[in-house]
Amino acid sequence: MTTVNGIKNPSKQIASKQTVSKQTIFLVIVGLSALSISLIYQPLPENFPQPWKYRFLSFWAHLFSKIGYLGEQVNLFDRIHVLRFLYYIAVGCFQIRDPQHHLKVYDRKILNISVRIYEPEEFAHEDKMPTVIHFHGGGWLLGCRETYDQVTYALANLTRALVISVEYRRVPEHYFPAALDDCTLITYELFRNAANYRIDVNRITLAGDSAGGNLALVITQSLLRDGFSPRAACLIYPALQFFDFTLPSYRLYLPRNILGVINEQNFLEVMSELTQSKIKVTRDVLFNNHTSAKDKKRLRPYVDAQKYLPISLPFDSDEEGDENLIQNLSFLISPKMSPLLVSDEELSKLPPIILFTTEYDILRDEGFIFAERLKSLNKTLYHHHFPTTFHGAHLLIHVQTLFFAVLLITLDCYNTQAGDETSTEEPSTVDSRTTTTTATTSTIATTSTTANSTSISTGSSSPNTTTTPITESTQTSTTTSEASLSSIKNNLGFILGLSLGLGMPVFLYWSS
Secondary structure, three states: OOEEOOEEOHHHHHHHHHHHHHHHHHHHHHHHHHHHHHHHOOOOOOOOOOHHHHHHHHHHHHHHHHHHHHHHHOOOOOHHHHHHHHHHHHHHOOOOOOHHHOEEEEEEEEOOEEEEEEEEHHHOOOOOEEEEEEEOOOOOOOOOOOOOHHHHHHHHHHHOOEEEEEOOOOOOOOOOOHHHHHHHHHHHHHHHOHHHHOEEEEEEEEEEEOHHHHHHHHHHHHHHHOOOOOOEEEEEOOOOOOOOOOOHHHHHHHHHOEOOOEOHHHHHHHHHHHOOOOOOOOHHHHHOOOOOHHHHHHHHHHHOHHHHOOOOOOOOOOOOOOHHHHHHOHHHHOOOOOOOOOOHHHHOOOOOEEEEEEEEOOOHHHHHHHHHHHHHOOOOEEEEEEEEEEOOHHHHOOOOHHHHHHHHHHHHHHHOOOOOOOOOOOOOOOOOOEEEOOOOOHHHHOOOOOHHHOOEEOOOOOOOOOEEEOOOOOOOOOOHHHHHHHHHHHHHHHHHHHHHHHHHHHHHHHHO
16 A cells, blocks of 8 residues: 555545535535525516516615615715616616617706707708607606616607607705706796707607606696696606505505515605605605595595505505604695696696506506596596516616507607597507507507507497406415415425525535
């Protein structure tokens, strides 16, 4: 037997150590991977598209939010700036500028407010251009013209309309109504002096998503009161009311931490930042304790879940709210912040409304209530609900099915001469949880897109319209056994991942 310095067969021992080392590295990698999966994993419905992409985005957004929160506690940096940076990295730093699109993109200031303008080159010598004034979303504190560049660029490219993206002031640097003031100032300037900007005043559409959708509808209502006539309003999962936070969609999805940032803590902080006094908004708001008994009685008919929704979780209370919250948050239930809280007379004056709602969204139900109220008034409404889509989705998908449908409908509005009625097939009354598969107009019908990309309602019914029920998360039709099986499936991945993630380090320690 070979010995070296008293060690028997040293080459065999070296090989054994190398084998153990490789095994250790492999087990460490597997353990870390399993632990990562257990942290990223969250239960989602079986029909949810690309669930792991969503989980990955949610995990990093939530992680950055927590890092920002810890940084704030030790005065290192501001959490809002961390979230804005993540937002920019996720969707804002990818800019497509294809010469074949023939778009001229430039920044300028109008009344000292920054805007980004997307101008189709074929309008270079036109005096009157169809125009979209776009207000970005982001809960009044995130988002900017950079993060929305892909959206507004696509909007201009596919509609061949002039698109003006407004860079309004955000919280926490500026409180309410700074954003509304900026957007209102720009919009009124463009309506009053349309000729100076080569805009067709009869074909101006206001558009926005989430907080931007709120701004678009508030300003549309203001324009109508002052005698102006916007061509249409395009609203993508808009925030429409801050009166009732006990709607089923709030109670169902606020705890779900959508995209890692739409959660109870951030929701309350946004409301706090909107106030001039920066008061601490407590969970009492979620039980509608920010409104008085008088306001509850006055405003409830405008947001009556039992009347306008096919399913409701009654939580009606006419009790007096918290005096401090009532005083400091009174602006939340004004028409300048809650455009849904207006009379039917005001809603009846609205131009054609393009409305998109998504299932996994705290704002889902107010969108449906808005749609039902418009239909009861025989208003022209283009409404599509996406049963497997979440709030914010149109920003994260470069091939945007949701957004492409918006573009097609908006394009049709431009192709219709000002003053003419919007051309549609037989109008239909769409149930709050159904979507029609009828094409909306000749323009859309001849376009190579899916026929079910839109849903139409002008208030009258059509027996020829086929409808497809939409999955309702709060009222599932599955049996008890199916629900139990689904629950086991949803939790199995989490349990397995957590077990492996925690078990591997123990096994490595034991085997070393």
